[in-house]
Amino acid sequence: MALSPVPTSGRRGRRRNAGVLAAVLAVGSTLAVPTAHADVDAVPEVGTSTALASTTSDPSSAAGVTPLVLTWEDDFEGPSGAAPDPAKWNHEIGGHGWGNNELQYYTADRRNSALDGQGNLVITSTREGTEGLSCHYGPCQFTSARLTTQNKFSQRYGRFEARIQVPRGNGVWPAFWMLGDGFPETPWPHSGEIDIMEVIGREGGTAHGTIHGPGYSAGEGITGSYTLPGGQQFADGFHVFAVDWSPEGMVWSVDGHVYHQVTRSSVGNNPWVFDQNFFMILNSAVGGDWPGPPDDSTQFPQRMLIDYVRVYEGSGTPPPGDGTGTIRGIGELCLDVAGGNASDGTPVQIAHCNGSDAQQWTRQGDTIRSLGFCLDVAGGDPSAGTRVQIAHCNGSDAQRWRVESGDIVSVLANRCLGTEHGRWDDGTPTLIWDCTGAVDQKWYPYW
DSSP: OOOOSSSSSSOOOOEEEEEEEEEOOOSSSSOOGGGGTTTTOOOOOOOOOOOBBBBOOOOOGGGTOOEEEEEEEEEEOSSOOOOOOTTEEEEEESSSOOOTOOOOEEOOTTEEEEESSOEEEEEBBSSSTTTOOOOOTTOOHHHHHHHOOOOTTTSSSEEEEEEEEOOOOOTTTEEEEEEEEETSSTTTTOOEEEEEEEGGGGTTTEEEEEEEBBOGGGGGOOOEEEEGGGGOOGGSSSSSEEEETTTTTTEEEEEEEEEEEGGGGTTTTTTOOOOOEEEEEEEEEEEEETTTOOOTTOOOOHHHHHEEEEESSEEESSOHHHEOOEEOGGGGGGEEEEGOOOOOTBEEEEEEOOOGGOOOOOEEETTTEEEEEEEEEEGOOOOOOOOOBEEOOOOOOOGGGETTTTTEETTTTTEEEGGGGGSSSHHHHHHHOOOOOOGGGEEEEOO
């Protein structure tokens, strides 16, 4: 949606989903989190899933991953009631709505941002401390805090992650996000924005990751989302929210589970504004155009707890590009050559990931190969519903594929690789179909 100009802050609004899923995960593998904080709250196993890929080992050991080197961190150690480290964080102040008609007044008061003495930063949204404060709608009703690293730390590329427990209730809007270093001299959205985590109270079990830039901002931001299984809420415990950013694109994860990626091609003919340094922002808003106002069910004060924020050079999840690895899809399943049969015409299916050679795929230019054969549209038939197989590599358009924004698209047919009837059970055949953004058409290559 169009938002009114704001001189001092980036502007965020409700986004369109760019075809990249709200994923409900069934998890049976080890979460890919740094060993220093391996106590991330586990996601319990559930019976039915529309899951996308999860990492199953130390992320820096995967194919295509560069080693992680810590460049900046704040573990928020200090006595209870202490201020966030002023060498690392700025407080932004005001109640002008912040481009989203938010209701809070951001302060530097300790009642709104302080260490808890247990290794956490606490950002508190409250009805207290509003006396004498004016907001864009009149006397302020809420106070909260917004902290940035602007002019103190910024970085281009790498892994940015934080372990956070979000607040609870309709109308709350916690976020961990970034703006380009040129802001505000370079106005939003030309400055660029990377939202690593946003959760709105009325959808407290869903986290969103988004980029904004010229031609894809506010309601047109390129977004993905992840939903916890079994009705869990992000306010129930801590979770690690991360983005791995490289010159080729970005990959978002929650507790090590990849749910969204973008590449330069994702923005079409619009400018890619993500080859510059970005600074970080932590805030907890109240109300706004997207979450709406709090209602009688929302209890205040509400607290956002941040255990740590860490930044690394390198990439914890593989960037898009050429290489060899698995291609993971819904239901923790992998793209698989049926029966491991290395022969012309063998069907390609989805199957439980097992590390076999039949699930190793190599991207070479616009071909995708396994067991010495090419991924192939059977018979060169571009019709919707045509089965996908392996075949001797022959250079035809039936063996050419584009990989973009989670889609694997047949160049021959301009249709997406998906599963028969959108099913996600072991042994389901694959086919090409009109690209709809359905979860069975979303793939996460680890090459």
